[in-house]
Each structure stands twice: as structure tokens, then as C-alpha cells.
Amino acid sequence: MRRAILILGAALAVIGPMLPAASAADKIHVVATIPDLKALTEEVGGNLAEVESLARGTQNAHEIEIRPSLMLKLRRADLLVENGLELDSWAEVAVQGANNSKIVRGAPGRVDVSHGVPVLDVPSTRVDRSMGDVHPLGNPHYSLDPGMAPIITQNIVDGLARFAPEHRATFEKNRQAFLARLDEAMARWTRALEPLKGARVVVYHPQWIYILTRFGLSQAATLEDRPGIPASPGHLTKVIRQMKEERIKVIIVEPWNDLKLATRVAEEAGAKAVVLASMVGGVKGADSYIGAIDHNVNALVMAMK
Ligand SMILES: [Zn+2]
Structure with a gap:
């Protein structure tokens, strides 16, 4: 019996370290x-x-x-x-x-x-539904x-x-x-985005303000009329005019937003629509935190070349 316990003990000692x-x-x-x-x-x-x-x-x-x-x-x-x-x-x-x-x-x-x-983007006035x-x-x-x-x-x-x-x-x-x-x-992203400093981009939804600000880019306009409100033809006409005037090259689109519409607007303005991962897993290859930002930085650099 005692021998059996000893053997069992030895076996556990071997198995033990193998367990997660x-x-x-x-x-x-x-x-x-x-x-x-x-x-x-x-x-x-x-x-x-x-x-x-x-x-x-x-x-x-x-x-x-x-x-x-x-x-x-x-x-x-x-x-x-x-x-x-x-x-x-x-x-x-x-x-x-x-x-x-x-x-x-x-x-x-x-x-x-x-x-x-x-x-x-903390509102400075009272927010209402309008x-x-x-x-x-x-x-x-x-x-x-x-x-x-x-x-x-x-x-x-x-x-x-x-x-x-x-x-x-x-x-x-x-x-x-x-x-x-x-x-x-971060060192890699800063290097990659350095040449784009000061550039202005159009976004579909105001989802990118933190990362744009981090690397010295800025948001010129949104395709949405107001946050969460679909784009109206009148608003899009204004955005297209602004993009031409300011020579804006890119519209950033979230995977859940209307890429077709963004592509049409981009074509009219002589720009490109690019889908970035608005969250980890948003696009193929963006499956980790660092991976998602890698994807977004690379896609932005490519689109603005
Ligand atoms: Zn939002």
C-alpha cells in the first residue's frame, strides 16, 4: 500500500508540472x-x-x-x-x-x-436629440x-x-x-505616420479622433450629417466640395458602415475610401490589439501615398 502511494506520488510529481x-x-x-x-x-x-x-x-x-x-x-x-x-x-x-x-x-x-x-469631443452645450x-x-x-x-x-x-x-x-x-x-x-507607428503629420482626412463616423490626434492628423469632416445620422445628399455635396478644395485624399470607413457610399463620394472627390478596423477583429489580419493598430497604420499610409 505504502509503495503504491509512493508510486502515485511520484507520478503526480511528473504530471504536476505539465498541467497548465x-x-x-x-x-x-x-x-x-x-x-x-x-x-x-x-x-x-x-x-x-x-x-x-x-x-x-x-x-x-x-x-x-x-x-x-x-x-x-x-x-x-x-x-x-x-x-x-x-x-x-x-x-x-x-x-x-x-x-x-x-x-x-x-x-x-x-x-x-x-x-x-x-x-x-466633450460637448460644450447641452445635448439634445436634434x-x-x-x-x-x-x-x-x-x-x-x-x-x-x-x-x-x-x-x-x-x-x-x-x-x-x-x-x-x-x-x-x-x-x-x-x-x-x-x-x-509605437516607435514604428510614429515613424510610419511622421510624413503624414498635419494631413486632414474625412471619416464616416467620428470614430478616429483619438488616434488621429495622437499622430498629428486631423478630422476635416464626417460623412454622417451628425453622429449616427445617415448622410444626406446636401451634406455629401458639401463634403465633396471641401475635399476637393482641401485636397483631402482619404475617407476612413468603419467595417459596419456603408463602404459603397463612401467609395462613391471618394471617387467624386478624387480620393480613396479605406476600411480600417474600428475594433480588434474588424478586418482580416487585425486580430490582436497591436495587430489591429498595425493594420490601421499601414492601410492609412498606403491610402495616402
Ligand atoms: Zn460613436
Whole structure:
């Protein structure tokens, strides 16, 4: 008997190191509202966390249909990582259907990563419906600006550490390793975009203001009349005239917006319409955080040549 136990012990000693650090059952279950935040939570959580996203990269993150499958994901969640600034307020409906007290608003498992972000496009007057879907708290599309990743990942470290304080040092180490890789990529992006400094671009939806500002480009106009309001013929005529006058070469289009219309406008103005990944996974090859920005920077450089 004793011999049998010894053998079993030896066998476990051999098998033990081969097991992953945490099995699926004891991983922290994180749900992120959008894939950018899933990608960043995976970087910070490493093999201690299992992360799912409610929205897919090709979707319009302002309007996600709440299906029972989303509520099911939230029911099992230890943490919900959200973008905030009202981009993903639809998640609230799913949370209410999920009946999970860990992630209700105000609970330690609710992580709003906009905390500390220097928000752009904050309306200076009172917002009303006539202005379209203006985001009253400011422009919520900050997640794919690499300069925001240090703030976002700090919020994620804090959220994960509220749930598993014993792993705070590991989360912080993972974060630092990711930010070091991001720094290298940042040097590459800065070099690539240096020649485009000062350039003005037209965008379909005002989704790009953070990354444009980061690298010294600017938004000249949007194809939407007002945010979230479809383009009208009169507005498009004005945009085409402006593009010709200012010799604007590019219209940035989100994967969920009307590429045909953008291409028609671009052709009339002697410019190009280019689809960029508005979120991780938005276009082919943009499947990681750094990969998505790589794609966007390269596509922009190519289109503006
Ligand atoms: Zn928006």
C-alpha cells in the first residue's frame, strides 16, 4: 500500500508540472463588452483569466442586439469590463437579464476602463436629440488609440486585483510586458505616420479622433450629417466640395458602415475610401490589439501615398 502511494506520488510529481497554471474551472471569468477590451484583458490576465467579448469586431458597437446568449455569458462572469462613456450602455440591459450580483453597477466586478481617460469631443452645450447621437459624455472611441492603453490596462489590473488580490503582482508584470511590446510598436507607428503629420482626412463616423490626434492628423469632416445620422445628399455635396478644395485624399470607413457610399463620394472627390478596423477583429489580419493598430497604420499610409 505504502509503495503504491509512493508510486502515485511520484507520478503526480511528473504530471504536476505539465498541467497548465490554472485549469479552466479556477480561471477568472471575464466578459468584456468589446473585443479591444477583451484583447487588453487577455494581456493583463495572462493564463489566470478567461475572457469573452459581447460584441464582435465587425459590429457597430453603439447598437448591439441583446440576445439570451449574451446574458448567459454574463451570468457566469466574475468581472465585466466596459468601455463606458455610453458607448456600451446596451450592456446594462444584458446585465439586468443575467441576474449576477457580482457585475451590477457599483459592484467590485464592474470595471469601467474609461476612468482617467482624457476625453475628447466633450460637448460644450447641452445635448439634445436634434444633434443626432452625440455622445453626451464625449467621444467614446478611445480604445484603439495606443496612447490610451496604459490607462485602460491600469484599470483592468485594478479590476482583476479586486477579484484576486493575491495575483496583483502577476497582473502588473503582464501589463508591463505588454506595454514594453506596445512601446516598440509605437516607435514604428510614429515613424510610419511622421510624413503624414498635419494631413486632414474625412471619416464616416467620428470614430478616429483619438488616434488621429495622437499622430498629428486631423478630422476635416464626417460623412454622417451628425453622429449616427445617415448622410444626406446636401451634406455629401458639401463634403465633396471641401475635399476637393482641401485636397483631402482619404475617407476612413468603419467595417459596419456603408463602404459603397463612401467609395462613391471618394471617387467624386478624387480620393480613396479605406476600411480600417474600428475594433480588434474588424478586418482580416487585425486580430490582436497591436495587430489591429498595425493594420490601421499601414492601410492609412498606403491610402495616402
Ligand atoms: Zn460613436
